[in-house]
Amino acid sequence: MHNCPLCQSLDIKHYYEDKRREYLQCQQCELVFVNPDQRLDAKAEKAHYDLHENDPNDEGYRRFLSRVSDPILTRIAPNSHGLDFGCGPGPTLSLMLEEQGHTMSLYDLYYHPDRLVLDTSYDFITATEVIEHLYEPNKVWQQWLNLVKPGGWIGLMTKMVIDVEAFASWHYKNDLTHVVFFSRKTFQYLAERDQLELEFISNDVILLRKAQ
Incomplete structure (x- = not known):
């Protein structure tokens, strides 16, 4: 028996199964x-x-990321500190x-594992194409809530589940490092x-603001 x-x-109920993996769905949060x-x-x-x-230096990659950075930049104060x-x-x-005048810290489990950056607080946090990889999304979510200051922003990029029919032919699930799939709900x-x-x-960019 697995919990969410x-x-x-x-x-928890069975959601879908393909040749490689079984997918389950939480009936409370719909993950x-x-x-x-x-x-x-x-x-x-x-x-x-x-x-x-x-x-x-890849302009195409920068355009991709600008779908998160542009809306964040219109919502944060000058000289903000982000993670x-x-x-x-x-x-x-x-x-x-940083090119827009903000100070940035970095954290990555494999490539920038400096946990000292997780001991401070931030005006905003970004996580692009990250949340679908998390084995323990509850712990990381609570971590983000603790790291972001009151009134601060969390900017996420992840593709979202629509329904089982769309999921069956969804290429996003085929990446074996993608293990959790969020929906709007x-x-x-x-x-x-x-x-x-x-x-x-947009369909894959989500902003959340912590209460003041």
């Missing part, structure tokens, strides 16, 4: 997640991440925000539970 890795509910028995180990997970080639959580081997979003559940202001900027 996000809200800890025990009300879809891979059966924990079928997740990669840390060595295999990192080997997959090592294949990523994120180049800060790019899960920045990967080639931090780029942090550079884009999942974010709405979290926003209501944690008293966060929620904005869906």
